[in-house]
Amino acid sequence: MGGGGLKVSAAVLILIGLAMASSLKASSSNDVPFKDLRLLYDLNLPILTLSPPSSFKGTVEFTFMNLSSDSASVKVILDGELIAGAESRDVKMNGTVTIPIGVNTLLYLKPNGEPGFEGGAEIIGLPLDLDGYQIFLGGIFRCEGEIPIVTPAGRFTTYRFRNETSISNLVLETSLHYDKYSRVMIYAELKARSGFHTYSYTMKLVETNMPQEAQPSPCLIATAAYASPMDPKVQELRSFRDDIVLKTRLGSAFMECFNAWYYSFSPYIAEAERRCEPLRLGLRTILIPLIEILKVSRHIYGAVPSTLELNLILMGLTASAMIGAVYLSPILALTLHRRRGVGRGVSKAAAYLTVFSTICLTAGAATGRTPTPWLGILSSITVISSLTAGGALAAEAALLVVDKSIGDSREYRCDS
Structure with missing residues (x-):
């Protein structure tokens, strides 16, 4: 299970740190992202490895900087506490990544039209080599309708997408919630199940400079x-x-x-x-x-x-x-x-x-x-x-x- 925990932790961190690596087929967005868009998420990773036991709790911040017609430069700052066994230490990492424009990434959906509630949305991911296993972070995410989400950043009406897949002896269930109006990702949860154990990894929007519209609640x-x-x-x-x-x-x-x-x-x-x-x-x-x-x-x-x-x-x-x-x-x-x-x-x-x-x-x-x-x-x-x-x-x-x-x-x- 130690190897399985390592694979899950690597997959989660890559999904967070390299959100641009997975995208939904879509058209371009004129509203999101925009220059200086800032998205601060609370990050809770309860189990990274079992031997030795380790976990991470903190924040990850995305700031969109230079935007062109086909890509954006995004500054990523990871800040929090890493606990390994009886020891803990502060972790602060930052870097700059490039995210494509003209496709909907993990961080946002396209602004036009309603998601397909009957069909699925294909996630296009890159093959990754984790702990000797090659994993393709992709699949079909099904839109399950509108769900209200309340976070410290505000109250949102969101589209919920869900996917379930398996990696070795792990079953991964991923739920993504995107704001219906701005199409920015508001809340993400990854549940990893192995045998009788279930671990929940969450990423929740807590602060943003994104303008919010008056949002009627869904029926x-x-x-x-x-x-x-x-x-x-x-x-x-x-x-x-x-x-x-x-x-x-x-x-x-x-x-x-x-x-x-x-x-x-x-x-x-x-x-x-x-x-x-x-x-x-x-x-x-x-x-x-x-x-x-x-x-x-x-x-x-x-x-x-x-x-x-x-x-x-x-x-x-x-x-x-x-x-x-x-x-x-x-x-x-x-x-x-x-x-x-x-x-x-x-x-x-x-x-x-x-x-x-x-x-x-x-x-x-x-x-x-x-x-x-x-x-x-x-x-x-x-x-x-x-x-x-x-x-x-x-x-x-x-x-x-x-x-x-x-x-x-x-x-x-x-x-x-």
């Missing part, structure tokens, strides 16, 4: 369900959010709260969808009523002659109540069918809370002086209470229908 679950962010159903969801909800201060405040909740679990569901086709198809079916509800709500938003904030409140109440009626009512009906009094109490409490929170929200939006965090809290309470009220009322109505059907059936049997 992760829907994108994974429909296999592409360009699917019309995903575009419908994104359009509802970007063209209606985020156009108002109230909607933006609500989306801050919603995103904090949604992105706490959606990346894991999206990842599970990519690995489980039945789950993906099931969630696609579940999303159909939501998309139709949002279409109806959009018509309500455009039909009411009022201010945008008030229209958004009316649309939100309608959408939340309908969503509760579709998704929450079956759960409440099954839970409360033997406790009707509790069900009626839930519906009344939710209705009262909806009225109260709506009044407070309308007043807060009308004054224009309510702090944004309070608008987010009030709008979230209004959505949750109206969703619960819609679900409870629909469940109660469904149970009444069931009771009437059972009563009619019993009367029919008695008459006969």
